[in-house]
Amino acid sequence: MNPAAYVIDAGQHLMSTGSDWGQDLRTLAAIAASAVILIPASVAAFQAATRRQA
Amino acid sequence: MMSGERKVPVPLALAARNILRNLRSPMLVAMSLLQPVVWLVPFSQIFRGLGDTAQFRGLGYGSYLEFFVPGMLVLSMLFTALQSGVATVTDIGSGVMDKLLISPIRSSWILVGRVVADAVTMRVQGVIILGIAVLMGARFQTGWAGTITLLAGAVAFGVVWACVSNLIALRTRNAELTMVAGLFLTLPVLFLSSAFFPKPLLPGWPQTVAA
Numbered sequence: 238m239n240p241a242a243y244v245i246d247a248g249q250h251l252m253s254t255g256s257d258w259g260q261d262l263r264t265l266a267a268i269a270a271s272a273v274i275l276i277p278a279s280v281a282a283f284q285a286a287t288r289r290q291a
Numbered sequence: 292m293m294s295g296e297r298k299v300p301v302p303l304a305l306a307a308r309n310i311l312r313n314l315r316s317p318m319l320v321a322m323s324l325l326q327p328v329v330w331l332v333p334f335s336q337i338f339r340g341l342g343d344t345a346q347f348r349g350l351g352y353g354s355y356l357e358f359f360v361p362g363m364l365v366l367s368m369l370f371t372a373l374q375s376g377v378a379t380v381t382d383i384g385s386g387v388m389d390k391l392l393i394s395p396i397r398s399s400w401i402l403v404g405r406v407v408a409d410a411v412t413m414r415v416q417g418v419i420i421l422g423i424a425v426l427m428g429a430r431f432q433t434g435w436a437g438t439i440t441l442l443a444g445a446v447a448f449g450v451v452w453a454c455v456s457n458l459i460a461l462r463t464r465n466a467e468l469t470m471v472a473g474l475f476l477t478l479p480v481l482f483l484s485s486a487f488f489p490k491p492l493l494p495g496w497p498q499t500v501a502a
Contacts, residue, residue: 241365242484242501244448248361249485251437252429254351264444271451279454282461283402286383287392 243267301396305404309378310411323374323412327367327420335359335427338487350489353430360424361441362486367420368413368449369481373473375409375453376460380469406453413449417442452477 247264250257299307313319335356341347342355352358382388391401421438431438455476460469483500485493490501 238500239480239483240451241369241448241480241486242490244444245362245365245484245486246490246501247444248364248441249352249358251431251433251441252357252360253353253432255432256437261440268444268447268451271448272454275451275454275458279458279461280399280402282458284398286461286464287388287398287401 240267240271301400302403302407305391305396305401306407306411309405309408313408313412323371324416324419326370327363327416328423330366331359331363331420331423332427334363334487341488346492347489350491352489353432354428356424356427357429358489359487360420360429361445362481362484363424364417364420364441364445365448365484366481366486367416368445369452369477371409371413371416372449372452373456373470373477375405376456376458376469376473377466379405379457379460380464380466383464384466402457405457406450409453410446410450413446414442417445 243260243264244267247257247260250260313323338355338359342352342358347355347358379388382391388401392398421442433440456469456473459472460466463469463472481487483497485501490498493501
């Protein structure tokens with residue numbers, strides 16, 4: 238539910254208990270899902286803001 | 292252009308400009324690099340007792356320091372990401388953005404340059420945190436490969452979070468509001484995770500959100 242939690246969890250596994258492929262893949266998916274939403278949103282906001290400014 | 296002259300890709304040139312601008316402010320550099328250290332040392336010492344409990348040891352963590360390092364990395368990345376939007380607002384306010392917009396470059400490269408500079412800063416901060424952690428006695432179960440993966444994951448998430456900060460900045464065009472709204476979103480993300488406390492030991496709904 239919380240993408241940061243996936244990254245932290247995977248890091249804690251890597252640090253202390255060894256790699257967990259399932260956890261690593263879930264983390265990758267969480268980062269990718271966040272990126273798919275947030276990167277286009279920020280690019281659109283940037284284009285809208287700079288259109289007004291130009 | 293002279294024949295021997297090399298062309299630097301525009302996003303990298305813009306990223307270099309952003310990094311150089313930060314480097315011209317030694318106080319900002321010192322604070323950015325020391326901030327994670329200042330957090331890592333006291334936090335890992337304050338909660339050290341938790342790491343000695345049977346419940347904590349039963350979860351497989353070596354020490355509280357080793358447990359806390361990934362959370363500290365993500366915390367540091369998220370705070371650097373918050374500064375990204377503030378820098379964008381500053382560029383808009385100071386007229387730098389206007390100059391960049393009338394230059395013959397694709398406008399989206401300006402944003403890419405900003406995020407690449409953030410990623411470089413995050414990576415340097417991450418290396419410092421990991422170095423300090425090793426000096427304090429932390430050991431990595433998965434060696435170099437695990438360490439690099441951990442750092443790459445934290446930086447990737449930090450870059451995504453920098454987009455949140457820039458999104459707020461571009462909508463509000465207000466540095467103070469960008470910082471306050473960014474903190475409003477960032478702190479729950481950190482506290483509703485296993486950054487400070489192992490997930491199995493979290494109470495009901497925070498454990499569900501952190502799952």
